[in-house]
Amino acid sequence: MAIINENIVYLDNNASTSVDDRVIEAMLPIFKSNFGNSGSDHAYGWEAEEVVTIARERISELVHCKPSEFIFTAGATEAANIGILGFCRANKSKGNQIITVKTEHKAILEPIKALEKEGFRVSYLNVDDCGNIDLQELDKAITKETVLVVVMLANNETGLIHPIAEIAQLVHNKSSTLFCDITQAVGKINVDLEALNIDMAVFSGHKMHGPKGCGALYLNRKSRLNVVQTFYGGSQEKNLRPGTLNVPAIVGLGAAAYYAKSELKTNCDTMLALRNSLEKGLLDIDSVFIHAQNEERLPNTVNFAVTNIDGGKLLRRMNKIAISRGSACNANTVNPSHVLTAMGFDAAIALASFRVSLSKATTSSDIEFAIKNIREAIYSLQKMTA
Template identity: 55%
Template sequence: MNTKKKIYLDYNATTPVDKRVVEEMLPYFTEMFGNASSDHFFGWDAEEGVKFAREQVSNLVYCKPTEITFTSGATEAANLALFGFCKKNSSKGKHIITCKTEHNAILDTMQALENEGFQITYLDVDAEGNIDLKELENDITAKTILVCLMLANNETGLIHPMKQIEKIVHSKGVKLMSDITQAVGKIPVDLKELNLDLAIFSSHKLYGPKGVGALYINKKNKVEVDQSVFGGGQEKGIRPGTLNVTGIVGFGKAAEIVFSEMKEESIRLSELRDKLEALLEEIEDIAINSKNSDRLPNTTNVSFENIDGNQLLRKLNNLAVSRGSACTSNLINPSHVLKAMGLSDELALSSIRISLGRNTTLADIKFAAEEIKNTVHQLKKAMV
């Protein structure tokens, strides 16, 4: 029987709901349980909860509450934004630019848009995962209506230079959308400063409940999206249906907490990540992916040469780490992100993502590094 402690190091996949968030949500299950659209005091209480949460979430990302539309998560928000925007603006052109290292929530939606007759350009990345800004500029044509690039990569933690990207895109008269899901709550995200036209993010990545997310639509830039889901007038008709009041209230509280604690937590996690990487680099034939670029403070992606990735993960049964995105981790395929960065299938399959979070301690880091060292040593010894 395995008596060793289990350590969760997959915070980019999801986070535990903060107890303070749970406490905020509880009354909305049994006491203030009304439908936020009902015209009586139960509905008014629910509506007030949603209104306050909208303010909390908008405060986190520095935008107006009216620019936030609540959804079931970032994936739904991506679909609403992309299909809604492209439908509204298809008369201006049907060309979209994105990147090969985007999350599948974006890439799969782009494929669906291709089936609808849109032309998609997928930007290449270098060995660190960075796009070529000149290539981006050159790929924008008179038919380009949207550029969609994530702020921070979910697998490597790499942060794109969004302000530079924004200047290029807007100078061409094109709109800019970003998946900011992994960045929000980990680093400051100021939507007003970034001047994004559309953005998507999710509650469960920042210690809030699953099943709730947000779509940001820039009012100042007069961005419009067509309705693509029908059945009610909730959320300005963009996302109709009975609101998940309890989840939204939790999202709001989680946003409030990360906003107040982010600066100190970011420094703490960055120090832990650097310590972890220093310990891991004592192992021969490993590489930290995207190490030389701007990254999220909590994320490490490491590749092990000549190691069977399946055996590595099975033997690391005291550590919750991942190969990459949780949305595709059940598929034994090499990471499309790492392949785009030039890694071979074999090396991509022997890579793991370690993402730290609020409950991660220095003791956890030391334990994890020792477990990984011992496991890699055992696997290499068995190969001799």
């Protein structure tokens, strides 16, 4: 059973996954014996540079791009800051409008808000009650002043998948640039950056059984992007992310990418079957519904709501499973999810909505255990308030 101890089942994999044992095994020699700085001009440095090169190749194979088309960062949040801030500042003379979606992750919305304070005009697209954007609204919103369009591939809270290839076509038809957060999708579904025709993208290792502290910023070579520095101190990673490379984490990300690619279909099919089983069990419970149930979603993500109930009290009763309300960045607050409120749900429903996210480590026993805990928690609270 995928548990942290004998009492709690872990089902919050969109926040972070366990590190695959094979990934840990690949990283260990880099800590102990092959510990050189990849920028050093001697045998230790050359060895470090070689394993970084191998990692680049493995990652590029997973997301279908060239190894030279991305830079390593400390994670998707840092990558988003480098990409969004660096690109918009470099291209402000071309226009000052940014278009994004109200349901983007805060790691994306916050750098955009920073640019708004610098004088950029931001258009926030509305979504329907499932989280979909209106492509006609997007098309009308793009003008000659639009320097960047920002739309995520898969929503971290609901699992909703946006039609990115179609969006990319609209954006490029208007001679603008598309930035895409692909963090939640990589390693769970096939992500082909070349086919999607994205200009910039970001993702992290710890969402796909790799280590924390390592991610990447993808820069499509065909787009010939001009991105100015936001960090200074060295020439590493094309002058965009200076500093000594985190070689152990990079090797771990490369190993995670390798296993994610080789096991993608098996893991996807297994998670989807478990998700379907979970949803069937949840929908048998009175007052439960599933957000974006009939939309194209990630195979591992379920966001369910319970009507006419106190979400905080319910969460404390579901104490045998690790699930979340909203994204991990906001888990310690009592504010309703900005994703669900943007979808038109009131605060009470948003606060009584819970994300269950599976991984390749999740088992059928975990799902059965979770359904039982959720059912008992809901019914016990309903009895108290009846």
